[in-house]
Amino acid sequence: MGAFPEDFYNKGINLRKKKEVPLLKDYAIDLTTGEILLDENKNAIIVEGLDAVIVQAWRKIHTKKLDPFAKEGYLIYSKNFGSQFHKLIGKGKDYGDTYAYQMLVDCLVNGTYITGISNFSTKLEKSCYKINYTLESIYGSKEDSFYIDID
Template sequence: MSKTLFPSIQPQTSEAEKAMPLFKEVKWDFINNIPIYKGGSPMIVSGKDAVVVWAWKALHTPRFRHEIYTWDYGNEVESLIGQPFTEELKQSEAARYFEECLLVCPYISSVSDVTAAFSEGNLKIQASLKTIYGEVEVNV
């Protein structure tokens, strides 16, 4: 008999319980920034395509602004506006914010080849994402 009041019990989990469910998201029109409907219902994508939609939405959502999202969701790129940083520092910080934003998703394991460029008041970022479904490219 154990002499401790609270015995250490490790729950048994099977491989099926450890696997994440198939990631699903509403199909998105990236040019017009609207969901895509078919027959009055939103179209659903899964796997890599769903992760790309999630990433695109997260990168377009300012962090800490909307109460509907957790404080982990969104990005902080807007904080670079008006800062007296050099272009190189702004690009580096934008890439860091980009990476932090995306790694919140458990379906994304790594972000690589991040390039950030400011032109005509716009920030353009490209990167490769390693997901549980394979690699995808993101251009925002």
């Protein structure tokens, strides 16, 4: 045995044990309307893992993030919940291309379940600004897209 205990140089690492992340669960929703899906007994269907990440991402993208200084708010969401894509309405593709990626990252990436956004691209189809991306999570990746009517 040497002059130092075996874990002398790893002491800091041992003190900072990783916190275990609980399995993410949420209610299944129709990804077109946002309505909760029910089973044959009229009970809400529960999804886990990547499916729950997708549900939460859909909710965040389709919920307008409120002004932090506004007096109104959502009873079930924090002031940080939601997106700012409503700010793209009335703007052109160049404006959207400048800000949409950061808006998506700010909306979704939390470092716990959603770790990043990749394969980001945009397209203007008539008055609809289409955002395509790959959602990166601790459960895997999922390609997704959504439209914003900018007129």
